[in-house]
Each structure stands twice: as C-alpha cells, then as structure tokens.
Amino acid sequence: MVEWAHGCSGRTVTWPAPDAYVLVDGVLLRMETEPPGLPPGTAVTVGHDPGRHGPVARADDTGAAAG
Numbered sequence: 001m002v003e004w005a006h007g008c009s010g011r012t013v014t015w016p017a018p019d020a021y022v023l024v025d026g027v028l029l030r031m032e033t034e035p036p037g038l039p040p041g042t043a044v045t046v047g048h049d050p051g052r053h054g055p056v057a058r059a060d061d062t063g064a065a066a067g
Contacts, residue, residue, distance in 0.1 A: 005029055005046040012042045022057045031055040
C-alpha cells in the first residue's frame with residue numbers, strides 16, 4: 001500500500017525515532033526519515049527504499065522545518 005506514495009510530497013507529524021509519521025494526501029504513513037530525527041512540520045518527499053523494504057521520507061532541499 002505504501003508504494004502509492006512514492007514521489008509524493010508530505011510533512012512530518014511526529015518522530016518516534018527511528019520512524020516518523022508523515023502526512024501525505026490526508027493519510028498518515030509510518031516510515032524512516034533521512035536525515036533521522038526530522039522535526040514535525042518538515043517538508044519531505046516520499047521514496048521507496050528497497051534496502052529497508054519500505055518507504056523513506058527525505059527532507060526536501062527547499063525544506064523549511066516548522067519551529
């Protein structure tokens with residue numbers, strides 16, 4: 001189910017390390033982040049990491065993080 005989010009933009013909501021919950025199109029998805037420990041509100045792009053066998057949220061280069 002999580003592969004549909006590949007390439008989508010989202011924002012981190014919480015960060016129970018090492019995973020985070022990322023809001024993508026109104027759906028919360030649990031995934032690891034790059035770099036680890038992104039704060040809530042960070043703009044991310046979702047990718048699929050075959051090495052981790054699941055999705056990964058990568059901080060956007062433009063990525064302004066909330067507060």
